Amino acid sequence: MLASDLAEGVLAGNRRALARAISHIEADTATGRDLLAALYPRTGRAQTVGVTGSAGAGKSTLVGALAREERKRGRTVGIVAVDPSSPFSHGAILGDRIRMQALTADGGVFMRSMASRGNLGGLAEMASGVVDVMDAAGFDVVLLETVGAGQDEVEVATAAQTTVLVANPGGGDDVQSMKAGLMEIAQIMVVNKADLAGADTAVMQLRGLLAIAPLRAWTPPILKAVAKTGEGIAELADAIDRHHEHSRTSPHAAEERRAHAHAQIVSLARSALYREALQTAEAEGVLQSLVDDVAVRQRDPRAAATTLLDVMRIRWQARA
Amino acid sequence: MAIEQHTIRVLIAKPGLDGHDRGAKVVARALRDAGMEVIYTGIRQTPEMIAEAALQEDVQVVGLSILSGAHLEIFPRVIAELRKRGVDDVMLFCGGIIPEGDIPPIKAMGFAGVFGPGTDTNDIISFVREHAPERM
Numbered sequence: 001m002l003a004s005d006l007a008e009g010v011l012a013g014n015r016r017a018l019a020r021a022i023s024h025i026e027a028d029t030a031t032g033r034d035l036l037a038a039l040y041p042r043t044g045r046a047q048t049v050g051v052t053g054s055a056g057a058g059k060s061t062l063v064g065a066l067a068r069e070e071r072k073r074g075r076t077v078g079i080v081a082v083d084p085s086s087p088f089s090h091g092a093i094l095g096d097r098i099r100m101q102a103l104t105a106d107g108g109v110f111m112r113s114m115a116s117r118g119n120l121g122g123l124a125e126m127a128s129g130v131v132d133v134m135d136a137a138g139f140d141v142v143l144l145e146t147v148g149a150g151q152d153e154v155e156v157a158t159a160a161q162t163t164v165l166v167a168n169p170g171g172g173d174d175v176q177s178m179k180a181g182l183m184e185i186a187q188i189m190v191v192n193k194a195d196l197a198g199a200d201t202a203v204m205q206l207r208g209l210l211a212i213a214p215l216r217a218w219t220p221p222i223l224k225a226v227a228k229t230g231e232g233i234a235e236l237a238d239a240i241d242r243h244h245e246h247s248r249t250s251p252h253a254a255e256e257r258r259a260h261a262h263a264q265i266v267s268l269a270r271s272a273l274y275r276e277a278l279q280t281a282e283a284e285g286v287l288q289s290l291v292d293d294v295a296v297r298q299r300d301p302r303a304a305a306t307t308l309l310d311v312m313r314i315r316w317q318a319r320a
Numbered sequence: 321m322a323i324e325q326h327t328i329r330v331l332i333a334k335p336g337l338d339g340h341d342r343g344a345k346v347v348a349r350a351l352r353d354a355g356m357e358v359i360y361t362g363i364r365q366t367p368e369m370i371a372e373a374a375l376q377e378d379v380q381v382v383g384l385s386i387l388s389g390a391h392l393e394i395f396p397r398v399i400a401e402l403r404k405r406g407v408d409d410v411m412l413f414c415g416g417i418i419p420e421g422d423i424p425p426i427k428a429m430g431f432a433g434v435f436g437p438g439t440d441t442n443d444i445i446s447f448v449r450e451h452a453p454e455r456m
Contacts, residue, residue, distance in 0.1 A: 014377060015376070015405075016375060016405065016407070018407050019375055019376055019377070019378040020378055022378065023378045023455060023456065024456060027327075027456055029456050031456070060352060085357075086352065086353070086410050089352065089353045089354065089355045089356045090327070091351065091352035091353060091354060091355045091358070092357045092358065092360050093348055093349070093355060094350050094357060094358065094359045094360070094371055094377075095359075095362075095379065096357050097359060097360075097362070097373060098359045098361060098362035099366075101361070101362060101369065104361075104369040104372050104373055105366070105368055105369055105372065106369075110376055112376055112377060113357075113359050113377060115327075117327075117358045185332055192376075233369060
């Protein structure tokens with residue numbers, strides 16, 4: 001199918017066209033690139049929300065509960081859920097639908113699972129592109145769930161307007177470890193599984209970390225929730241709305257959009273460069289011979305990497 | 321890491337009311353280890369849910385696992401729901417407790433493969449690789 005037909009289908013709300021469009025964007029085909037070019041000017045209307053946190057924090061359950069809450073408020077919801085690919089087989093089990101089963105039969109919800117395919121940063125390379133297509137397709141809210149994230153998997157912050165960090169009670173050390181990365185990008189913090197012992201302690205720890213953070217125009221609220229029962233989810237949706245409003249009216253809005261754009265461009269260029277470099281290196285057997293040298297310690301890895309770059313530079317100059 | 325441009329995406333679903341998902345999970349895991357992306361939706365899926373998931377995830381392949389004996393009732397409904405949504409280019413296969421005599425009617429419905437207990441997962445992997453339709 002042509003990119004223009006697919007784009008038309010997406011804008012008209014055709015779910016099958018949307019599904020196929022996402023496949024093209026994910027595989028980074030020529031059609032996918034044309035599609036994004038055609039649809040990007042139609043984005044910017046949806047409220048985009050990234051949900052991140054460590055593995056098992058309850059992100060999927062929370063996203064499911066949040067989607068139901070938004071549906072109750074009459075909004076349509078797109079969901080993009082990223083799970084890790086195996087670094088060995090490159091395969092993946094994408095299991096986020098298990099926790100969102102009730103939403104499958106709802107025509108106002110469209111959910112897509114993505115594998116990270118070796119991308120670092122907690123997202124799939126094309127996740128932000130998929131968010132954009134859902135935005136263009138007219139969903140009021142687009143929820144983006146990251147893989148179980150550790151410290152510096154902060155890419156979600158540039159793919160969504162509002163970032164929600166999901167923490168758990170009893171994760172004291174966890175919370176400490178988050179202060180370097182995830183803590184700094186979250187606009188909303190949720191202590192999920194708040195029915196377990198230690199929820200208030202976790203809230204206090206987060207508050208303590210925030211208290212020593214530099215003052216910003218937006219102070220991240222710290223909420224408690226039990227995603228499984230829906231407790232606290234309405235408050236979360238309210239907080240997201242407040243942040244949405246803040247982002248629209250803030251004097252820094254334009255600056256923030258530029259920062260997001262910068263990070264997105266650099267991140268996509270980095271991935272494309274990396275892929276192209278590896279393809280060149282493998283095609284010419286350059287990498288293989290360098291591997292041979294380094295494996296027997298005739299050459300150090302850093303020097304081998306430099307040689308690889310030199311070879312690529314020569315190739316590119318020849319092409320230009 | 322070399323990334324396959326056209327990774328095979330598979331939906332593994334359990335329709336019907338039995339909760340025995342060991343087989344489905346073994347197959348999902350085997351396909352993952354063969355480099356495929358497997359969407360696993362859990363147990364007790366209605367035909368509508370399965371068809372809707374296949375549509376949204378744009379999978380090339382749908383594998384159904386059923387041990388309750390209701391396959392001749394449920395499979396045609398899954399196919400009808402897929403058709404209703406215009407999902408006409410997926411390869412279907414199934415597994416579970418399926419009597420020999422039921423295999424011809426299941427294949428006549430449009431299932432490319434039927435795999436019973438004791439099947440070598442390598443056979444399923446090669447089958448899926450061979451029959452998965454090209455997407456792009």
